[in-house]
Amino acid sequence: xxxxxxxxxxxxxxxxxxxxxxxxxxxxxxxxxxxxxxxxxxxxxxxxxxxxxxxxxxxxxxxxxxxxxxxxxxxxxxxxxxxxxxxxxxxxxxxxxxxxxxxxxxxxxxxxxxxxxxxxxxxxxxxxxxxxxxxxxxxxxxxxxxxxxxxxxxxxxxxxxxxxxxxxxxxxxxxx
Amino acid sequence: xxxxxxxxxxxxxxxxxxxxxxxxxxxxxxxxxxxxxxxxxxxxxxxxxxxxxxxxxxxxxxxxxxxxxxxxxxxxxxxxxxxxxxxxxxxxxxxxxxxxxxxxxxxxxxxxxxxxxxxxxxxxxxxxxxxxxxxxxxxxxxxxxxxxxxxxxxxxxxxxxxxxxxxxxxx
Numbered sequence: 001x002x003x004x005x006x007x008x009x010x011x012x013x014x015x016x017x018x019x020x021x022x023x024x025x026x027x028x029x030x031x032x033x034x035x036x037x038x039x040x041x042x043x044x045x046x047x048x049x050x051x052x053x054x055x056x057x058x059x060x061x062x063x064x065x066x067x068x069x070x071x072x073x074x075x076x077x078x079x080x081x082x083x084x085x086x087x088x089x090x091x092x093x094x095x096x097x098x099x100x101x102x103x104x105x106x107x108x109x110x111x112x113x114x115x116x117x118x119x120x121x122x123x124x125x126x127x128x129x130x131x132x133x134x135x136x137x138x139x140x141x142x143x144x145x146x147x148x149x150x151x152x153x154x155x156x157x158x159x160x161x162x163x164x165x166x167x168x169x170x171x172x173x174x175x176x
Numbered sequence: 177x178x179x180x181x182x183x184x185x186x187x188x189x190x191x192x193x194x195x196x197x198x199x200x201x202x203x204x205x206x207x208x209x210x211x212x213x214x215x216x217x218x219x220x221x222x223x224x225x226x227x228x229x230x231x232x233x234x235x236x237x238x239x240x241x242x243x244x245x246x247x248x249x250x251x252x253x254x255x256x257x258x259x260x261x262x263x264x265x266x267x268x269x270x271x272x273x274x275x276x277x278x279x280x281x282x283x284x285x286x287x288x289x290x291x292x293x294x295x296x297x298x299x300x301x302x303x304x305x306x307x308x309x310x311x312x313x314x315x316x317x318x319x320x321x322x323x324x325x326x327x328x329x330x331x332x333x334x335x336x337x338x339x340x341x342x343x344x345x346x347x
Contacts, residue, residue, distance in 0.1 A: 048228070048328070049235040056328070090227055097279055097323075127227045136252025137215065139231030166226075 040064040040155045042148045046096070047071075050128070050140030051079050062142065064155050069128075081130060087137075088129040089156065089163045091149045095120040124149025204309055208346055210249040210257060210264040212303055213237050216296060217270045225274040225294070232328055233294070236335035237267065244343045265309070265346065267338070269298040272313070276327060283324030292318040292327040294334050300342060310345045314338055 042062040047054045051071055054060065061072040071079045097120055123143040132138050144152065153163040215234050218225055241250050249264075251257055257264065273295035281290025295315040299308050316333030318325045 049232040056326075092226060092228060094228070125228050127231060129231075132252065132255070134252075134255045136255025138252055139215075139227075139234060141228045141231050 038065070040151060042144055042152065044145055045148075046123075046143040048125075048141035048143060050138065050142075054078060060142075062144070062152075064152060066159055081128075081140075083156070083159055083161050085130045085132075086128060086161055087131060089161060090127040091153055091163050091165045092125040092127060094123045094125040094143060096123050096143060097121075122146045126152060204346055206347060208263045208265045208302075209247055210251060210259070210262050211241060211247050211300075211342070212251040212253060212255070212264055212266045213241065214253045214266065214268050216268070219270055219272050222271050222274050224276055225271050229274070229294075229328075229331065230271075233271075233331040233334065236331045237338060240332070240335040240339035241267075241342065244339050244347075246343055246347045264303040265342075266301045266303040267298065267342070268301065269296045269314075269338075271296050273315075277318060277330075279324035279327060281324075282318070282320055286320065288319060290324070292330045294330045296334060298338060300345070310341070312341060314341065 040063070042064075045060050045062045047058045047060050048056055051058075051060070054073075058073065060078065063070040063072060068080055068082045070077055070081075124146055126140075126142045126144055126149055128140040128142075130138055130140070153165070156163055213234065215230060218230070238250055238252075241247060249257055249259070249262070251264070271294065273293060275291065275293040277292030278290035283290075293315065294317075295313065297311070297313050299311040301308055314334055314337040316330040316335070316337065318327055318329045318333070321329065
């Protein structure tokens, strides 16, 4: 004799609901799309002065996050500088020569290749005054590809760091 | 007064006159093992020596003083020293002349063309009392070098001269 009580029916329904093909498939949550850049990365930055242990004209990668500025070289972090230690940041205009390329061209073509030295690459110069862990005043000079200095300025402004841009001089300058 | 006594008296006076600065100099020798490096000022009529040059010069000064291997501590301006009571020197200076030069001119013309020059007047003080222990004019130049030489090398030249004079004066 078949039991036809409501409790039994309910139990049967619950049992059937466990069957996979009868379960409603819940669509997976839409993955959060991370912002296009959680940080600002600028490759091909030339170090001029200020990073301990780095020679002048060494190439470093500059990574700006929400809290700090990091310098990477060959996938190794060489210095991390929190924004709270900044005291003044300036964006200047500068120029770089092509000494290595000039030397190669001179060897290949003779003296005429030295004319390449007349060509200068315009760069943005980022000058950062900051304090070290012991409160000592320190400074750093970096040369960035032209245009990247403005990106740094806009990025830092989001986090309360003001970048000064002194007016350009009236006469050409020869930056270090 | 006999001639002999006069000569002896003059000799004694001369010895005292000569010995006093020598004795004072001997007092500063080997006394200081810490130095604070401050950022130089720029004389009003000096143009184009901007923040980038100034910071590069300061970093070169610290580096060259470190390379003398004579100082236990080389402090930055405002830095707390490890040994608070240690006698400390303080290096201050003023940029008095700057000529940026031209790398292209140095390489293609030579003979002194395009020379980069940085000159400064430095003072080394006792940090505690403020007494001036030494002052002098120093300079750094780039006249030639690989593919004309980097203009910023003038800061290295100036820093080397500062380090050399400091070492000679205090050690």
